Amino acid sequence: MKILICMSNVPDTTTKVRFKDGNTVFDTTGVQWIINPWDELALTRALQLKEEPGSGIEKVTVITVGLADVEPTIRKALAIGADDAIRVNSQATDAYDVARQIAEAIRSEGYDLIMCGIESSDYNNSMVGGMISEFLDIPSVSSVSSVTVENGRFKVKREIDGGKETLSVTAPFVAIVQKGIALEPRIPSMRGIMMARTKPLKVVEPVAPEVLVEHIRYELPPAKAKCRMVAEDNVRELVQLLHTEAKII
Amino acid sequence: MSVLVYTENWDGKFKKLSYELVSYAHAIAGMLDTETVAVSVGDVSDTELTALGKYGASRVLSVQDARLSQLVNQAYASVLYQAAIRENAQVVVMANNFTGKAVAPRLSVKLKAGVGAGVAGLPLSVEPFTIHKKAFNGKAFATIVIKSPVRILTLLQNSFGVKETGGVAAIEEFLPDLAEHDFRTSVEEVSKITGKILLTDAEVVVSGGRGMKGPENWAPLEELARVLGAATACSRPVSDEGWRPHEEHTGQTGKIIAPNLYMAFGISGAIQHLAGVSSSKCIVAINKDPDAPIFEAADYGIVGDAMKVLPEMIAAVREMKGE
Structure with missing residues (x-):
């Protein structure tokens, strides 16, 4: 069996966000790019499954949509332990187009499980995984916090409102994974970094783009009004303010 | 149409x-x-x-x-x-x-x-x-x-x-x-928590961070939640440490919520935490450190010890509600 990890290249979570060209473009000057933390955990889980004796998983591939400048992030995924990688040579734009590019690139590759992180921390769309499943007409399970293999079949757990469900699902399928899928992302070893240089990275040309959503302008949030401070020994006043001024309790 | x-x-x-x-x-x-x-x-x-x-x-x-x-x-x-x-x-x-x-x-x-x-x-x-x-x-x-x-x-x-x-x-x-x-997926087993206000439904949320010092200190926070009819939440380190269940974790990598009132006790307000709560209509922060970033996001704040403030707040809310 083969696992595919869909990976996005996102600004480091502590990045100070700035825009340029009249607030129409995200200013990438000085931005540190990382693997979307959720995709990194998905990759970690896939590698754990591959290493489990008898899991039947032979290969873990990562795929990303992006221009050549995303290759350092792909090499990092290879250093962590992915066997090979695919880059669809197109600027990532809206979720629909990214999902379509991935689906078209791997349609005939026969992956049994496709894993996507719950949301990429740049545009907060949480959409790509579900869209890929629909383009490929295969099942999808979202909010997945655990994936295991038992006797050649996948078992997944998903988080629902106020609880958890265990599901059986027919492969191939897409799992959109979230908190719990792996505890800590795997760190590349020195050997992994050396090996990553020679692992296969296939570049695939995109299909004609189809963009449904366009980002036309950005702005920074307005400065918040100053926090009103209340003395530690005057908690009653705070409760009164919440009642009479903010009118929320 | x-x-x-x-x-x-x-x-x-x-x-x-x-x-x-x-x-x-x-x-x-x-x-x-x-x-x-x-x-x-x-x-x-x-x-x-x-x-x-x-x-x-x-x-x-x-x-x-x-x-x-x-x-x-x-x-x-x-x-x-x-x-x-x-x-x-x-x-x-x-x-x-x-x-x-x-x-x-x-x-x-x-x-x-x-x-x-x-x-x-x-x-x-x-x-x-x-x-x-x-x-x-x-x-x-x-x-x-x-x-x-x-x-x-x-x-x-x-x-x-x-x-x-x-x-x-x-x-x-x-x-x-x-x-x-x-229909190619099927649910085999369900485990549900009942009798609690769901975090995503709650209009008031009372949340605790590392400043609460340990799981044994959560009783007054839960009591405040009870008198306010609120749900309880926590920051990521708290759920990572296992002090509170994962479903209470709010933030970029946990639940993203927008209650009318979010009360943060002992939460410093890292950018990842704020990403999950910044849509709240009103944020109240209680923290020992006057420079904690949570005060930048908060509408009302007290610089002080959560463990001291909590009992007084419970009493004040009870008094206001005539309990």
Whole structure:
């Protein structure tokens, strides 16, 4: 069996966000790019499954949509332990187009499980995984916090409102994974970094783009009004303010 | 033409969220000068269904199919797709919750409809269809244009509010055509926590961070939550340490919430935590460190020890409520 990890290249979570060209473009000057933390955990889980004796998983591939400048992030995924990688040579734009590019690139590759992180921390769309499943007409399970293999079949757990469900699902399928899928992302070893240089990275040309959503302008949030401070020994006043001024309790 | 809204039910009952979604859909229908049609799946009483009219739905399509008792993403997307085609929907509204996130992307592909995910307000204009929403984990806002003729919007819970317009919705039975092929996942086991206010539903949330020092100190925080009718939450280190269950973790990598009041005890307010709570209407912070970033995001603050402030706050709230 083969696992595919869909990976996005996102600004480091502590990045100070700035825009340029009249607030129409995200200013990438000085931005540190990382693997979307959720995709990194998905990759970690896939590698754990591959290493489990008898899991039947032979290969873990990562795929990303992006221009050549995303290759350092792909090499990092290879250093962590992915066997090979695919880059669809197109600027990532809206979720629909990214999902379509991935689906078209791997349609005939026969992956049994496709894993996507719950949301990429740049545009907060949480959409790509579900869209890929629909383009490929295969099942999808979202909010997945655990994936295991038992006797050649996948078992997944998903988080629902106020609880958890265990599901059986027919492969191939897409799992959109979230908190719990792996505890800590795997760190590349020195050997992994050396090996990553020679692992296969296939570049695939995109299909004609189809963009449904366009980002036309950005702005920074307005400065918040100053926090009103209340003395530690005057908690009653705070409760009164919440009642009479903010009118929320 | 119509605006279609998916109204989820919980054991046959609608929640405030369902009414908020209908209110929101109806406001958009007003901008498009068209009608609001709700879709309900499962066993819901006629009284409950017609009441959706109070918030602006003129009709409700009621779908009964035993196979839909579990959320199967593909099947639900198929139901909504067929409803959208039948009603010639220009906009489909769903919640930005578990179900919405599961179904909206599939529906987007079926309808070739662009998605505005996690919106918190009405479109700025419908021609072109322009939306203002958070981006980069709340560090910025983006203005986006959805160019497709059909659009899907997922609404952030508690961001629009419930608006009564009066009226009664007509019920129509709707039998979508579902194939075996649509049901390739099945639930084998369910474990549910009952009797607690769900974090995503709560209007008031009381939350604790590492400043609470240990799981043994949570009793007064839970007591405050009880007197306020609030849900409890926590920051990431607290759930990572196992002091509190993971489902309480709010932040970029946990739950993203927008209650009317969010009270943070002993939470420093790292940017990742703020990403999950910054849409709250009012934030109250109690922290020992006057330079903690939480005070930048808060509306009201006390520099002090959470363990000292909590009992006094419980007493003050009790007194105010006349308990």
